[in-house]
Amino acid sequence: MGPISQFVQHHYRHFNAAALVDAAKAYKEHMNNNGKMLVTLAGAMSTAELGLSLAEMIRKGMVSAISCTGANLEEDVFNLVAHEHYVRVPNYRELTADDEMALLDKHLNRVTDTCIPEEEAIRRIERQILDKWQKASKEGKSYFPHEYFYQILNEGLLKDDYQIDPKNSWMVAAAERNLPISVPGWEDSTLGNIFAGHVISGDVNRSAMKMGIDYMIELAKWYQENECNQGIGFFQIGGGIAGDFPICVVPMLEQDLGRKTAKWSYFCQISDSTTSYGSYSGAVPNEKITWGKLDKGSKRFIVESDASIVAPLIFAYVLGW
Numbered sequence: 001m002g003p004i005s006q007f008v009q010h011h012y013r014h015f016n017a018a019a020l021v022d023a024a025k026a027y028k029e030h031m032n033n034n035g036k037m038l039v040t041l042a043g044a045m046s047t048a049e050l051g052l053s054l055a056e057m058i059r060k061g062m063v064s065a066i067s068c069t070g071a072n073l074e075e076d077v078f079n080l081v082a083h084e085h086y087v088r089v090p091n092y093r094e095l096t097a098d099d100e101m102a103l104l105d106k107h108l109n110r111v112t113d114t115c116i117p118e119e120e121a122i123r124r125i126e127r128q129i130l131d132k133w134q135k136a137s138k139e140g141k142s143y144f145p146h147e148y149f150y151q152i153l154n155e156g157l158l159k160d161d162y163q164i165d166p167k168n169s170w171m172v173a174a175a176e177r178n179l180p181i182s183v184p185g186w187e188d189s190t191l192g193n194i195f196a197g198h199v200i201s202g203d204v205n206r207s208a209m210k211m212g213i214d215y216m217i218e219l220a221k222w223y224q225e226n227e228c229n230q231g232i233g234f235f236q237i238g239g240g241i242a243g244d245f246p247i248c249v250v251p252m253l254e255q256d257l258g259r260k261t262a263k264w265s266y267f268c269q270i271s272d273s274t275t276s277y278g279s280y281s282g283a284v285p286n287e288k289i290t291w292g293k294l295d296k297g298s299k300r301f302i303v304e305s306d307a308s309i310v311a312p313l314i315f316a317y318v319l320g321w
Contacts, residue, residue: 002321008313016305023268023301024317027235030266030299031062031318035230037266038246041068042238042281044111046075048308050237051170053315058173062318064232065180065222067246070189073146073181074125075116076171077153082121083163089113124161126194128152130204133195137205144210144218145191146181150174180222182215184245212245219249223261231265237307239273239281251292263295270307270314 001009012021031037039057041050045068057063079086089095089103092113100110108115109122116122132148143151152158153175166172174181186192186209198204226232236243253261273282285300294300303310 002316004313004316004321008317016303016310019301019303020305020310020314021317023303024314026266026299026301027062027233027268027314028318030230030233033230034228035233035265036064036226036228037062037233037235038065038067039063040234040236040238040243040246041066041072042236042240042242043069043307044071044075045237045307045311046072046079046170047111047114047116049079049168050308050311051076051079051173052168053312053319054170055168055173056319057315058170058177058179060319062315063179064226065182066174067182067184067219067242069240069242070145070183070186070192072242073149073171073183073186074189074191076169077125077149077158078116078121080164080166080169080172081124081158081161082117085117085120085163087115087117089115122190122194125152125158126191128157129191130194130198133198133204133208136208137203140207142207142210144181144215145183145186146174150178180218182219182246184212184215185241186211216245216249216252219246220253220257223249223253224259227262231262233266234264234268236267236269236271237311239269239271239279243269244280247288247293255292263298264293265295265297266299267294268301268303270303270305270310272304272306 008021012018087108089110090113092110103110103115107118109118129148129152132151136143149171153172187196195204195209199206223232234247247264250261250263253259267285271281273279275282275284285294285302288294289296
């Protein structure tokens with residue numbers, strides 16, 4: 001084990017810290033036994049630069065598939081080409097409404113303590129991806145949102161604009177491996193809104209984009225093709241649709257299609273949601289047994305903490321850093 005893993009092993013002995021170690025050990029064991037692992041990304045993990053560890057997890061084969069929000073899909077690429085133009089606002093809790101308006105006037109879109117620059121990030125990617133949307137529209141073709149990103153990344157259309165080392169971009173790593181990705185609710189993202197605008201304007205066809213139901217059909221195919229003795233694990237960062245959507249593929253296959261399907265064999269969620277508030281995101285893992293998602297023998301972990309701190313530590317442990 002490397003120095004980070006040794007530190008975690010020695011100091012993280014109780015409570016959420018101990019749960020972190022248990023989950024990390026089980027993740028590593030699962031993959032070492034030739035298991036598969038689907039990782040889900042909610043929140044603003046890409047703007048938190050999770051790619052610094054997640055990219056290496058993908059390249060080392062420790063991630064078999066990803067389910068993420070449209071924001072996480074695009075924001076990793078925004079950071080890739082516009083990192084030097086991002087503005088950090090460490091005193092964001094003290095901003096007044098006038099301060100926020102000043103950021104808007106500078107076309108800086110704030111995500112907690114970090115501002116995404118509209119022109120350098122969002123409009124830069126829009127210009128490249130719009131060409132792909134329009135080309136598909138003219139040719140009568142249809143692709144998933146992540147496939148359009150794979151096209152512009154694998155064709156090197158952005159290479160001259162990289163502002164971080166591409167080894168730290170999880171989307172670059174995913175494109176290199178043609179990693180299966182699901183992006184449920186993609187329309188709830190900046191580029192999703194932009195795509196809708198272009199459909200309204202009439203310069204792209206709605207049919208050029210595959211979306212939610214298409215993703216579920218593709219995920220069902222992937223799950224059945226990747227069933228193995230060790231099983232398929234589910235590592236959930238945050239809550240929301242990024243996790244709720246893919247975990248349902250198992251009961252869908254078994255209960256709705258009548259196909260005998262193995263449950264997710266490993267489950268871990270990093271969450272700050274509270275169960276008693278009635279949120280699905282805060283549901284403890286054993287509740288998922290009643291929905292046919294997990295089995296009583298599935299390894300189950302929950303780390304109630306900040307995902308931007310916990311996820312890199314777990315990934316570092318799995319990688320042996």
